[in-house]
Amino acid sequence: MTKNGVSPNKEIVFSTESLHKVHEIIARYPEGKQKSALIPILHMAQKEFGGWLDVPVMDYVASLLNISPIEVYEVATFYTMFNMQPVGKYVLEVCRTGPCMLNGSDQIIEHIKEKLQIKEGETTKDGMFTLKPAECLGACGYAPMMQIGKFYHEHLTKEKVDEIIDLCRAGNIAID
Amino acid sequence: MSKKLLLKNIDVEGIKTFEVFRKHGGYSAAEKAFKMTPDEILEEVKISGLRGRGGAGFPTGLKWSFLAKPEGVPRYLVVNADESEPGTFKDRYLMEYIPHQLIEGILISSFCLGANVSYIYIRGEYSWIPEILEYAIQEAKAHGFLGKNIKNTGYDLEIYVQRGAGAYVCGEETALLESLEGKRGNPRLKPPFPAVKGLYQCPTVVNNVETIAAIPAIISITGAEYAKMGVGRSTGTKLISACGNLNRPGVYEIDFNLSIEEFIYSEEYCGGIPKGKKLKACIPGGSSVPILPAKLLLKTANGETRLMNYESMADGGFITGTALGSGGFIVLDEDQCIVRHTMTLARFYNHESCGQCTPCREGTGWMYRILKKIEEGRGTYDDIDLLWNIQSKIDGNTICPLGDAASWPVAAAIRHFRDEFQWHINNPECLTKNYGIAEYATI
Ligand SMILES: Cc1cc2nc3c(=O)[nH]c(=O)nc-3n(C[C@H](O)[C@H](O)[C@H](O)COP(=O)(O)O)c2cc1C
Ligand code: SF4
Ligand code: FES
Numbered sequence: 273m274t275k276n277g278v279s280p281n282k283e284i285v286f287s288t289e290s291l292h293k294v295h296e297i298i299a300r301y302p303e304g305k306q307k308s309a310l311i312p313i314l315h316m317a318q319k320e321f322g323g324w325l326d327v328p329v330m331d332y333v334a335s336l337l338n339i340s341p342i343e344v345y346e347v348a349t350f351y352t353m354f355n356m357q358p359v360g361k362y363v364l365e366v367c368r369t370g371p372c373m374l375n376g377s378d379q380i381i382e383h384i385k386e387k388l389q390i391k392e393g394e395t396t397k398d399g400m401f402t403l404k405p406a407e408c409l410g411a412c413g414y415a416p417m418m419q420i421g422k423f424y425h426e427h428l429t430k431e432k433v434d435e436i437i438d439l440c441r442a443g444n445i446a447i448d
Numbered sequence: 449m450s451k452k453l454l455l456k457n458i459d460v461e462g463i464k465t466f467e468v469f470r471k472h473g474g475y476s477a478a479e480k481a482f483k484m485t486p487d488e489i490l491e492e493v494k495i496s497g498l499r500g501r502g503g504a505g506f507p508t509g510l511k512w513s514f515l516a517k518p519e520g521v522p523r524y525l526v527v528n529a530d531e532s533e534p535g536t537f538k539d540r541y542l543m544e545y546i547p548h549q550l551i552e553g554i555l556i557s558s559f560c561l562g563a564n565v566s567y568i569y570i571r572g573e574y575s576w577i578p579e580i581l582e583y584a585i586q587e588a589k590a591h592g593f594l595g596k597n598i599k600n601t602g603y604d605l606e607i608y609v610q611r612g613a614g615a616y617v618c619g620e621e622t623a624l625l626e627s628l629e630g631k632r633g634n635p636r637l638k639p640p641f642p643a644v645k646g647l648y649q650c651p652t653v654v655n656n657v658e659t660i661a662a663i664p665a666i667i668s669i670t671g672a673e674y675a676k677m678g679v680g681r682s683t684g685t686k687l688i689s690a691c692g693n694l695n696r697p698g699v700y701e702i703d704f705n706l707s708i709e710e711f712i713y714s715e716e717y718c719g720g721i722p723k724g725k726k727l728k729a730c731i732p733g734g735s736s737v738p739i740l741p742a743k744l745l746l747k748t749a750n751g752e753t754r755l756m757n758y759e760s761m762a763d764g765g766f767i768t769g770t771a772l773g774s775g776g777f778i779v780l781d782e783d784q785c786i787v788r789h790t791m792t793l794a795r796f797y798n799h800e801s802c803g804q805c806t807p808c809r810e811g812t813g814w815m816y817r818i819l820k821k822i823e824e825g826r827g828t829y830d831d832i833d834l835l836w837n838i839q840s841k842i843d844g845n846t847i848c849p850l851g852d853a854a855s856w857p858v859a860a861a862i863r864h865f866r867d868e869f870q871w872h873i874n875n876p877e878c879l880t881k882n883y884g885i886a887e888y889a890t891i
Contacts, residue, residue: 300606300608300610302522302648305629305648307629307630307631308610308628308629308630309630310630311572311610311611311612311613311627311630312610312611314613315572315611315613337630339630343630343631346631346632347630347631347632350615350632350633350802351572351612351613351614351615351633352613352614352615352799353572353573353613353614354613354614368792369534369735369792369793369795369796370534370535370692370731370735370778370789370792370793370796371534371535371691371692371778373788373789373792374691374692374693374778374780374781374784374789375692375693406573407534407616407795407796407799407800408532408533408534408535408616408735408796409573410531410532410536410537410540410571410573410574411537411540412534412535412536412537412689412691412692412697412776412778413537413689413690413691413697413698413699414697415691415697419573422575422576423575423576
């Protein structure tokens with residue numbers, strides 16, 4: 273997980289299962305419109321190749337879809353869910369928009385910063401946690417909340433955050 | 449108890465599955481629709497008076513009637529499940545707990561529109577929901593309600609779920625189509641409208657999840673019966689996602705005759721404000737609509753009781769009224785700081801601007817920075833006027849309505865709470881109960 277590239281001896285290719293999925297996705301669109309598969313495939317690539325999209329990974333996706341690399345970079349950099357830099361194993365995405373703020377999301381973010389000794393956007397030294405403030409995730413009625421991987425954790429309190437962090441450390445939390 | 453259409457069976461155990469959904473009348477509206485012609489279905493939708501539930505409230509039947517039908521060109525129905533407007537989480541509820549209702553709605557709507565492929569574009573963060581929808585699609589297919597020659601009608605339909613990847617602007621219909629084509633979510637200039645040139649430049653209808661989920665009920669009970677529910681041009685029922693400072697936040701299906709006061713305070717709905725605190729303000733239709741102080745929220749400027757419907761919410765225009773919007777109902781209690789709340793919304797719009805139009809790209813950033821300055825106790829009275837000036841220059845001067853949506857919350861906050869902005873400038877100690885102001889982390 274180096275910043276300037278996946279280690280050179282690691283070949284970037286999807287597993288057979290993922291390649292199968294790629295073809296299944298491409299078949300959802302009309303002939304010649306395979307570019308529509310770009311975002312779904314970037315999601316798969318991010319998951320399979322270390323949680324972020326390095327240039328060689330994006331180039332690989334471009335080659336799969338027969339489009340130019342720049343078309344992939346344009347898209348990858350536009351959407352907030354695609355990480356352009358390495359992230360920790362657990363990315364804590366804490367919502368801080370209006371409705372969550374009204375229910376104390378600021379205090380939750382502050383608590384995580386103190387507990388993990390990181391600022392927004394930073395990763396802990398052990399590579400376990402990244403704190404990534406998020407904007408409204410569609411869980412406003414269950415605020416405050418955060419997303420870790422695939423799932424939402426709602427009705428957060430400081431104690432609940434502590435528990436979740438312990439569960440992460442013990443590897444006991446589902447992220448996909 | 450008001451009559452429920454969308455959430456009627458939400459508490460039925462196992463309603464997520466085809467079997468239970470079917471047992472409770474599921475897919476019988478589709479069977480009825482297959483005995484009708486597409487024109488007859490369209491007529492029912494028109495008579496129902498159904499208005500788009502995504503925010504703008506455009507009549508659905510009318511939208512469908514604009515769909516171009518050139519020979520030999522495919523048509524598409526695209527379901528907008530991007531749901532990213534702060535305060536809004538109703539579509540998630542429908543998809544997560546009663547997915548077949550949406551699938552049946554897509555089936556009837558696509559049959560009416562003559563679409564053989566439909567895409568559900570869902571916000572990327574709802575990452576556990578596509579599986580739920582895909583499972584429902586498989587079940588429907590296994591029972592002959594999707595796929596080829598559905599129920600021997602000769603009609604074919606495939607539904608695919610497409611995830612976005614975190615961009616509010618992709619809820620705007622043309623940005624959504626760009627995103628679905630594998631591009632950045634930059635809204636298109638209109639015209640041409642999607643009804644003429646939409647997905648892959650083919651005629652396309654884009655509708656909200658809740659809009660499409662209401663179609664089976666309309667076909668079941670008839671458009672005329674649906675139109676009898678509600679008041680005036682607000683027909684049927686509406687989902688409201690209530691949040692902020694409420695005892696019982698959540699998703700409610702309401703009757704358009706319900707008063708806002710009853711919605712906030714009655715036990716059937718939100719159950720009042722925690723700790724008996726007073727109501728300070730409310731944004732009743734998603735973050736983009738104007739905030740109203742309690743007084744103007746509960747009663748219109750003319751002293752009439754304000755109801756939860758399109759017309760009553762809009763009574764007074766943007767001066768003393770607001771809008772029903774997407775139904776994202778955000779309540780602020782007496783302890784909340786308007787400046788800080790408005791600042792978080794300004795930050796949101798700034799973060800979400802696609803950057804194509806200068807007034808939106810630059811203006812949203814200016815508004816955020818000025819609000820942050822005031823919030824941090826470094827503001828001046830001139831800043832309030834400057835804010836007003838900036839928002840007025842964004843409004844109406846951009847490609848898509850995100851620019852307007854960014855300016856309205858700021859305009860309304862200043863219009864109704866100018867004294868609080870001034871107080872904030874003179875009393876920076878308001879800060880003592882707030883902390884953790886963070887710059888954007890770009891990772
Ligand atoms: C910035 C922006 C964001 C939007 N987000 C959504 C959304 O998340 N969901 C939605 O259904 N409509 C959204 N809309 C409205 C859509 O452009 C479109 O009007 C709607 O999907 C039409 O469906 P309806 O007629 O069924 O409401 C948004 C509009 C704008 C300008
Ligand atoms: S108004 Fe904003 S979001 Fe909409 S097209 Fe212009 S820059 Fe993009
Ligand atoms: S404001 Fe946090 S989930 Fe909507």
